[in-house]
Structure formats: C-alpha cells, structure tokens
Amino acid sequence: MALALPLLLAGPVSPGAVAADDDRALQAAFGAAARESGVPEPVLLAVSYLSSRWEGHGGAPSVTGGYGPMHLTDAATALAGEPDRRGDDARTPQTLVRAAALTGLDPDELRARDAANVAGGAPLLAEHQRALGLPPSPDPADWYGAVAAWSGADTLEAAEVFADEVYTVLREGAARTTPEGQRVVLPATPVTPDRAQTAALGLPEPPRDPRVECPRTVSCAWLPAPYEELDEEGGYGNHDKADRPRSQSIDYIVIHDTEATWERTLSLVADPAYVSWHYSLRSADGHIAQHVPTKDVGWHAGNWYVNAKSIGLEHEGFLTDPDAWYTEAMYRTSARLVRHLARAYDIPLDRQHILGHDNVQGTVTANVPGMHTDPGPYWDWSHYFELLGAPLHPTAGPRGGLVTIAPDYDRHSPVYTDCDGTACAPHGSSAVRLHTEPDAGAPLVRDIGTHPGGDGTSSTGVNDVGARATAGQRFAVAERRGEWTAIWYLGQKAWFHNPPGAPTAFDAQGWVITGKRGAQTIPVYGRAYPQESAYPPDVPYQPVSPLSYEVPADQVYAVGLRTASEYYRAVTFDPAGHQVVRGETYYQIQVGHRIGFVKASDVTVRWSAR
Structure with a gap:
C-alpha cells in the first residue's frame, strides 16, 4: 500500500x-x-x-x-x-x-x-x-x-x-x-x-460489488472462485451450486488459516481444479475477498457433511508464526464478518457452531489422520469471542457438570515442538494439554484415530491435536482432584491443570449424552448421514460406520447441537440434479479435540447439573 x-x-x-x-x-x-x-x-x-x-x-x-x-x-x-x-x-x-x-x-x-x-x-x-x-x-x-x-x-x-x-x-x-x-x-x-476529514486524503472510492455478502463496516471485494466443467466425463470444480438455507440450514462457520501468503491464497481459489472456500481475510489489514456465495457449498473442511452445512473463512497466515500473521486488524474484521453471518443464518456464537478447521472430524476412520490442524493452538479464541460479543464466561458453579476451556492466553504457554523442526518459541496459547493422570509428568492421553497403527500415543507437536482441549470447547467433568480437573475425552479420563488461583476453565452446565442402559459402548461417527431406508431409489445409500474410538456407554459427553441427519448429493455440474436426503436424528458431541456425531437412538440425553 x-x-x-x-x-x-x-x-x-x-x-x-x-x-x-x-x-x-x-x-x-x-x-x-x-x-x-x-x-x-x-x-x-x-x-x-x-x-x-x-x-x-x-x-x-x-x-x-x-x-x-x-x-x-x-x-x-x-x-x-x-x-x-x-x-x-x-x-x-x-x-x-x-x-x-x-x-x-x-x-x-x-x-x-x-x-x-x-x-x-x-x-x-x-x-x-x-x-x-x-x-x-x-x-x-x-x-x-x-x-x-x-x-x-x-x-x-x-x-x-x-x-x-x-x-x-x-x-x-x-x-x-x-x-x-x-x-x-x-x-x-x-x-x-x-468522518468528513477523509475526503482530503484523495483516495479512490471504487463501488462495492453488489455480490459481496459483507457488513458495511469491513473492506470487502468480490473475487469469484470458478465454477467450471472440467472434462467430458463430468468432472467439475471448484464448488457446488446450492440454495442454502432453503435447501439446508447453515449450522457452522469454520475458521481456517491459509498456510500460504495472500497472493498464493488467491491463486489457489482461482484454480478450477483446486478446492474453494467462501471468504479470504488478509493479514496486514483484515481486508476480505469473497469467492463463493454463502448459499453455495465450498469445498474447504475435508468433511462433506460439514461442507454442506458451513461457511468457510480462510485467514492469511501460518499457525507456527502467529505474531507475524494473526493481526488484531484481521481478528476484528473476521469477528465483524462472523457476527454478520451469524445474524443472517441464525448461527449461535459458541464453539459448538464456530469451529476451527482442526475441530472438524474425519468422515471415516481412514480419513482421521489426515485432517487439518489449523488455525492451531496460537489462535486466540477467547479474544476472538470477546470481539464477537460473546465472551467466554462461567455458566454454573462446580456442580454444573461441564467445563468450558478458557486459559489466560497471555500467561498460558505450554511447550510445543516441531516448529520448522525445532521447539516452538514460548508463546501464549488457547489450548490446555491433557494427561492420563493429574500430574504434569504423566503421559499424554492417547488418540488412536489421529495416531493409528500403534497405541495412539500423542505428542507435544504443534500440529498434534491428540491431547489438546481448546478455549471455548465444553467437556463433561469426570473427576476433580486438587488443582486438576478430568474430562471425558475420546473414551478416556483426561486431566488438565486447573488451579483455583489461575483457572484454565470455567464451570458450565448444559445438555450431555451418555449411552443407553445395557449398552457397552457409544458409537461415534464423523458425519451425520441418514439411515438406508431414508434414501430414495435414485440416490445411492451412503453407508455410515463408527470411528475407531471406543467410548464406554457410562461416560458423559457435552452436546453441541441436535440435528436431523442429512446427505447432500451433488455429483453433477448441473445443480438441477442435486438432492438432499434427510433421516434419523443425531447429536453433535465434543468427543475429543474434534467434534463427533452420535445417533439419538444410541444415547440418553440429560441436563448436566448434578
């Protein structure tokens, strides 16, 4: 500039x-x-x-x-x-x-x-x-x-x-x-x-493109992603035409970082053979480029169920270098945009609906290890929710049954490794580390989905989400012991340091699920797809299989939302052939660092206060 x-x-x-x-x-x-x-x-x-x-x-x-x-x-x-x-x-x-x-x-x-x-x-x-x-x-x-x-x-x-x-x-x-x-x-x-003083600056005033869906309080341009037929075999890219929210409700806003520069980001979204997202935000000043209408479905989350029901925001930056890229101007512009979208589509401003890309689950077990880890442990979720006008706060006393993770970002600096092959520089973090016992020297909890083929051992790597709970996420309390709190997490009791003098979580209350009486485990899914009987003859059945996590039926998990199962079939360039199939009810739960889905028929729902 x-x-x-x-x-x-x-x-x-x-x-x-x-x-x-x-x-x-x-x-x-x-x-x-x-x-x-x-x-x-x-x-x-x-x-x-x-x-x-x-x-x-x-x-x-x-x-x-x-x-x-x-x-x-x-x-x-x-x-x-x-x-x-x-x-x-x-x-x-x-x-x-x-x-x-x-x-x-x-x-x-x-x-x-x-x-x-x-x-x-x-x-x-x-x-x-x-x-x-x-x-x-x-x-x-x-x-x-x-x-x-x-x-x-x-x-x-x-x-x-x-x-x-x-x-x-x-x-x-x-x-x-x-x-x-x-x-x-x-x-x-x-x-x-x-405000009349700015007339003397002599800056150009290009008209705002009528296609942008941004509040007037942000700088926003229209840079469309291509919707093109690529070959005679029916291939096309890089997003799908839809008619949301008439066709499907928009339940999520997904926060990404680009792991690329602004120029590289714009070149990628302009490639018809690449993927797409709805908005990009520039680090230097928070300027926004919109690429896909919010009524249409972007290919951004790595989970088709979430894609079909979400809006994707890419933020210019690299998760291992937050001070250089995660600027206040970008945080504030992003928050203004998210508030605008949340009002437009009636999306609650909480971490069950405002997800990080790292909170999106793999659709099936084989996909879990490859899921993305942005925006990472250095994205300041507590500050972001303050800017959204929905600050994290206690909603219950110690008997509320849940906790909302909320470490003091500036003073909470867990050690992370694998930043360009070395230990990461000390830095504030939104995430708490989870151990098998109430002891900082105890092993980290396992994540057999993220780390298959062994015992699921998690690490302190900056991209390893296996033993991590992040600000705003709500978990059911399993036990409290001195300065430590245990939560139910991926079928385990996971401990984090939560001293009364410097708490890293707020007490909370809300709806929780547990397994049906007589059941041994709670099947957890990566997508909320309908049962076979819900599909019409011209739509192939999309099987759903539980993820590899073994969640005992007597454990308790926080409910994010209740939803009818949906499958958005969009396999043709012509959107006239697209269909939405709906079926049985699911609950979204906070199963680990990532969300999961459980069938309503498999669980009992109750209020967490005890």
Whole structure:
C-alpha cells in the first residue's frame, strides 16, 4: 500500500519519552509521547491497540515488516536478504525509517524498545494531521482523517474501516497486561469523529460489488472462485451450486488459516481444479475477498457433511508464526464478518457452531489422520469471542457438570515442538494439554484415530491435536482432584491443570449424552448421514460406520447441537440434479479435540447439573 500524503518534518522528541523498564513503563511512554507530539493519548493508545494490542513481540517483525507497539514498518531490515514471505513487492510504507528521521532515535532502538517505538510513532500520526491542514487538537474526534491516513490503505473504504475500528476501540476502551508484563489501560472515551476529514486524503472510492455478502463496516471485494466443467466425463470444480438455507440450514462457520501468503491464497481459489472456500481475510489489514456465495457449498473442511452445512473463512497466515500473521486488524474484521453471518443464518456464537478447521472430524476412520490442524493452538479464541460479543464466561458453579476451556492466553504457554523442526518459541496459547493422570509428568492421553497403527500415543507437536482441549470447547467433568480437573475425552479420563488461583476453565452446565442402559459402548461417527431406508431409489445409500474410538456407554459427553441427519448429493455440474436426503436424528458431541456425531437412538440425553 502507498502513503496517501507526503510526510513533513518535525522536531526531535525529548529523551523523556523513552521510559524506564517497569510494569507501567509502556503506559507512561504513551503519555510522554502524546505530550511531545500533541496527539491525544487516547488516540495514540487506540491506534497502537489496533496495530499490535500494545505488544512488542520481543523486537520481532510482523509479516509486513512492522515492529513494536506502533507497528513501525521497516521491510528492508525485516527481510534482511530473505525472500518476501508475502510474495508481494508492493509493501507497506517504511514508517520506521521516517520515525527515526523525525525523532533522532536510532532505528535499532525503535525496533527493539517498546517505549522508543511509541515515541517514534506519535510524531508520524501528528504529521498526518498536519498534512491534512488540521491543527493538533486535544479532542480525539478531530483526528479521524489522520488515523485513516495512518493505515496506509489504498482505497477510501479500507482507510475508513481502519479508522472506524480505532474509534470503536476508543469508545469501548481496553485494558491488558501484555505478554511482556506491561499493564496498559485505555479508558472508554465517548467520541463522535469527524468522518468528513477523509475526503482530503484523495483516495479512490471504487463501488462495492453488489455480490459481496459483507457488513458495511469491513473492506470487502468480490473475487469469484470458478465454477467450471472440467472434462467430458463430468468432472467439475471448484464448488457446488446450492440454495442454502432453503435447501439446508447453515449450522457452522469454520475458521481456517491459509498456510500460504495472500497472493498464493488467491491463486489457489482461482484454480478450477483446486478446492474453494467462501471468504479470504488478509493479514496486514483484515481486508476480505469473497469467492463463493454463502448459499453455495465450498469445498474447504475435508468433511462433506460439514461442507454442506458451513461457511468457510480462510485467514492469511501460518499457525507456527502467529505474531507475524494473526493481526488484531484481521481478528476484528473476521469477528465483524462472523457476527454478520451469524445474524443472517441464525448461527449461535459458541464453539459448538464456530469451529476451527482442526475441530472438524474425519468422515471415516481412514480419513482421521489426515485432517487439518489449523488455525492451531496460537489462535486466540477467547479474544476472538470477546470481539464477537460473546465472551467466554462461567455458566454454573462446580456442580454444573461441564467445563468450558478458557486459559489466560497471555500467561498460558505450554511447550510445543516441531516448529520448522525445532521447539516452538514460548508463546501464549488457547489450548490446555491433557494427561492420563493429574500430574504434569504423566503421559499424554492417547488418540488412536489421529495416531493409528500403534497405541495412539500423542505428542507435544504443534500440529498434534491428540491431547489438546481448546478455549471455548465444553467437556463433561469426570473427576476433580486438587488443582486438576478430568474430562471425558475420546473414551478416556483426561486431566488438565486447573488451579483455583489461575483457572484454565470455567464451570458450565448444559445438555450431555451418555449411552443407553445395557449398552457397552457409544458409537461415534464423523458425519451425520441418514439411515438406508431414508434414501430414495435414485440416490445411492451412503453407508455410515463408527470411528475407531471406543467410548464406554457410562461416560458423559457435552452436546453441541441436535440435528436431523442429512446427505447432500451433488455429483453433477448441473445443480438441477442435486438432492438432499434427510433421516434419523443425531447429536453433535465434543468427543475429543474434534467434534463427533452420535445417533439419538444410541444415547440418553440429560441436563448436566448434578
């Protein structure tokens, strides 16, 4: 993206803007920088929050070469001779070098020291204000245009979306202790910005394509996936025409990461011989591209039953490098889109309906080992649900019978391995690790589906979901012992550390299933397909077989939703031949890290409170 306006010179800041190290040093740095630059402190705090959530990431750059709490960009240093991981030559403006020129601070200090980074960012924001011909007003409402210019966006819509999000942070306020141990508070600041200021930016205003299904509060473009007949034998790609929700209800939104750059992502979804998804979200600014109408079925989840009943969102990024890719701008835009879709299709905002790709089960036993693991243990589910307006919280006391996993992301840092062949750097995580006994030294629980051919031993690998429970997921409590809680998980009692002083789960209540009286096990399926008698003569029966997990009938599992079984038959290019077959009732349950389905005829349902 290119800067909309030239930068103007300003005098250097005083050394006092760079605060000493203590747990409020960063807060003090914002105050000092605001006084020196004339930028209202709430505006500076809100811009930084949206850029980085006030994190410095230990001096490491983002994927766009941004450093520190103000996300000052210096791609030349960030790349240091390495290939551009985004595959994008049109990078963001090099604001760190300009900040050094404005302040007299050393570029290395701007990259490495958070307080210096804030001191360098404030004059840049003030410069945008001057470039618009506006005075350094103490009123936050008078800085809307400068905030929009700060984004570096190349369209008016994208610049205003960034500014609107900053002003949402201003109005709502924020408070956080960063992973670096810095406590920063932005009090809620009622403000109505002067949105007319952005006219002076001179940015283009291309009309929004009427085909996009996005709220007006996000930047959204239409980049269609191809629906093409590929050969004379009836092959076609890369999605299916449908008429949802008239043909089938949409029950799920599936959160993916791309494991690819933005450019690679767009090239893949444009390939008629590849798979498809409904939306892609760009890391740098949260910009959205829609590829498939939500009424149609994308090929994204690796499970045809889930595909037929879901909308897929791909987020640019790599799960082993969350600080570079999982940006606040992308989280917030994604949350706005999901809220919009949830309202449109009456989808509850909970982890039983908002799934990670890593929560989607294999359709049959043979498919389970190859299921995807994104967005991984570093996706901040608790923060995401706060942005969705549905924060995770207790719903019961200790006798509620369920728990909702909810570790403190910033302070919960289990060790993961296999990040580019080495141990992963310490980092906050949404996932708790599950053991066979209430002891951190005990073996991890087994997952014979993910690890077939042996005893199912799980590992600490960042892509191994076999002994992992993630924020927002609900499980039935099997036992409590001291600082440890056990849940029923893949037919086993699985223990996680849950100390009262630093809990990693909330108590909850809800519907649960257990096996029918006299049964030995509960068959668990990877898809909720109808019984044979439900199929009309012209639709071949789709057999359903239980997964390899042996779940004893006396164990208890949390219910996600109750649904009629459905099979969407779509094997022809012409959608006129597509059919939906419905049959017996199933329940979705949280069987392990991934969901599963059980037949209503095989289980008893009760309320979990005991």
